[in-house]
Amino acid sequence: MTSPPPERGFASDNQSGVHPEILAAIAAVNTGHQPAYGDDDTTARLRTVFAGHFGEQAAVYPVFNGTGANVVALQAMSDRWSSVICPEGAHINVDECGAAERVAGLKLVAVPAPGGKLTPEAIRRHATGFGDPHHAQPRVVSISQSTETGTVYTPGEIAAIAETAHGLGMLVHMDGARLANAAAALDLPLRALTTDAGVDVLSFGGTKNGLMLGEAIVVLNPDAVRGVEYLRKAGMQLASKMRFVSAQLVALLEGDLWLRNARNANAMARLLADAVRDLPGVEVQQEVQANAVFAVLPPGVADRLRKRFAFYTWDAEAGSVRWVCSFDTTEQDVAAFAAALAEELPR
Numbered sequence: 001m002t003s004p005p006p007e008r009g010f011a012s013d014n015q016s017g018v019h020p021e022i023l024a025a026i027a028a029v030n031t032g033h034q035p036a037y038g039d040d041d042t043t044a045r046l047r048t049v050f051a052g053h054f055g056e057q058a059a060v061y062p063v064f065n066g067t068g069a070n071v072v073a074l075q076a077m078s079d080r081w082s083s084v085i086c087p088e089g090a091h092i093n094v095d096e097c098g099a100a101e102r103v104a105g106l107k108l109v110a111v112p113a114p115g116g117k118l119t120p121e122a123i124r125r126h127a128t129g130f131g132d133p134h135h136a137q138p139r140v141v142s143i144s145q146s147t148e149t150g151t152v153y154t155p156g157e158i159a160a161i162a163e164t165a166h167g168l169g170m171l172v173h174m175d176g177a178r179l180a181n182a183a184a185a186l187d188l189p190l191r192a193l194t195t196d197a198g199v200d201v202l203s204f205g206g207t208k209n210g211l212m213l214g215e216a217i218v219v220l221n222p223d224a225v226r227g228v229e230y231l232r233k234a235g236m237q238l239a240s241k242m243r244f245v246s247a248q249l250v251a252l253l254e255g256d257l258w259l260r261n262a263r264n265a266n267a268m269a270r271l272l273a274d275a276v277r278d279l280p281g282v283e284v285q286q287e288v289q290a291n292a293v294f295a296v297l298p299p300g301v302a303d304r305l306r307k308r309f310a311f312y313t314w315d316a317e318a319g320s321v322r323w324v325c326s327f328d329t330t331e332q333d334v335a336a337f338a339a340a341l342a343e344e345l346p347r
């Protein structure tokens with residue numbers, strides 16, 4: 001009989017529980033009655049908190065999940081005949097069940113992106129057919145920060161993308177499901193990677209950084225969108241008891257919880273990579289930049305190790321796996337995992 005996996009694995013940062021400060025924040029607003037649909041005091045406070053991070057012009061729209069944030073944001077930035085340029089491996093392209101196409105009616109132009117990162121050259125190469133009625137009209141460039149492959153864009157790289165997109169009459173959307181990890185990795189404020197780098201609309205992630213549930217669409221450039229409030233409702237992302245989503249985001253961003261959580265996740269990923277990189281037959285694929293480690297293991301090892309710890313295969317053909325660390329990953333978790341990996345390696 002195989003023993004059950006231990007409590008904390010490395011499958012994803014959304015497999016972790018809820019940070020105690022977030023739970024406390026939910027409990028703290030669980031008093032009396034408050035207006036629904038965002039007219040409550042906590043959501044008003046959320047607007048001030050987000051303005052503090054992203055600038056006075058920033059408008060914040062809490063939603064339930066990341067797919068919803070992306071779909072509503074992209075829809076608000078586009079017309080029915082628009083296309084969105086994104087990396088091949090973008091979450092919106094491979095992990096959202098075609099929601100951008102099905103729900104928003106957009107065409108995704110998914111382009112090769114080494115390391116998960118778009119470049120100005122790639123955008124220029126694929127932003128074609130302007131004014132041609134046979135061609136979906138390039139409208140948005142969508143990048144993820146940090147990327148699905150664990151890499152991080154520098155502010156300069158984002159600014160160059162924004163300059164290129166804006167020069168072509170396009171807009172920039174950032175899928176920031178792990179923006180906090182990127183900012184922590186670069187030791188920069190959130191606005192340095194968003195508002196100040198020319199991003200127009202952000203999907204801000206909370207769930208992967210300690211929330212129970214909750215993300216936010218953050219409109220950084222008011223001229224980049226139309227009808228977010230209507231699209232959010234029509235897209236089934238408007239919470240009636242919004243104060244409970246807003247309270248979590250306030251607790252994350254009012255102090256430094258976002259940074260503490262992200263720093264821990266990133267530090268544990270670095271620790272994990274260091275703990276396994278010299279094991280025989282283990283190839284850590286790239287320098288750890290945020291909270292994910294990618295590695296190639298000898299045949300059969302991943303399947304044996306997975307009986308003890310949860311994690312995903314990344315590329316079955318290449319034999320690579322992905323290990324993600326969370327706000328609550330500990331040094332003991334990492335040591336136990338590295339020891340188990342060493343035990344499972346062929347002798």
Ligand SMILES: Cc1ncc(COP(=O)(O)O)c(C=O)c1O
Nearest residue numbers: 065066067068091144148175177
């Ligand atoms: C890059 C990225 N964007 C967005 C999401 C949000 O997805 P969900 O709709 O599950 O909240 C995820 C979750 O895995 C993600 O990794």
